[in-house]
Amino acid sequence: MDRTKIRRPRLFTWYRVLPLAAVLIMGLVAFCYSFAPGLLFKSLYPFSYEEEIVASATRHGVDPYLVAAVIRTESSWDASAVSSKGACGLMQLMPETASDMVAKGFVDGEAYDASNLTDPATNIEFGCAYLSYLITYFKGETDRAIAAYNAGMGNVDQWLGEHTVLHNAITFPETQTYLARVNNARERYRQIYPNAFV
Structure with missing residues (x-):
């Protein structure tokens, strides 16, 4: 049996990495939105008068x-x-x-x-x-x-x-x-x- 022809699925192929990256990015955005320091949001929530x-x-x-x-x-x-x-x-x-x-x-x-x-x-x-x-x-x-x-x-x-x-x-x-x-x-x-x- 020729071992070079056996292909095992790779863990980090592109079609597996993209969804994982998207989930990671969304998780970071949600974390920052919930727990980020006030400086990050002062531009979104300005304050005057x-x-x-x-x-x-x-x-x-x-x-x-x-x-x-x-x-x-x-x-x-x-x-x-x-x-x-x-x-x-x-x-x-x-x-x-x-x-x-x-x-x-x-x-x-x-x-x-x-x-x-x-x-x-x-x-x-x-x-x-x-x-x-x-x-x-x-x-x-x-x-x-x-x-x-x-x-x-x-x-x-x-x-x-x-x-x-x-x-x-x-x-x-x-x-x-x-x-x-x-x-x-x-x-x-x-x-x-x-x-x-x-």
Whole structure:
């Protein structure tokens, strides 16, 4: 018997190495995403306007990390952002919403101009007021407030009328994604900037 003709399978042939390499790379990415130091993620989760966020969040009793998460999700920290529907600034507020916050007494209309929503301090003030209003309306249920920030209070009320668990009730894929993105960003900001609001 000719031994040169017997071929044994090699452990490290290309069709075995590629899947192993892919699994290894995905594992490293997942590990880094979960446990990497904050420096790695600071570029993904930028942070600005600390003083404005602290002042407005404190005044309205809102978690400043939630404010940072909404800003990142809504505008990616672009103070001049304007949506196709007319939402403006860092927290993407509609001018009507800002005017409503003045009318309801949540924001001092003389100190903050509802028509100047591209000004970071003004936008953050109105955004914090609106978040506070939504959180109070939904009796402290932050997830409901976040969903309403995206989809409107009427939609959230309707969903809750049909199902008691918000995540199961939301019928807008955009709002489901929005809620997950804001909550994820909120946790990331807490991890990366643990002393930002001390």
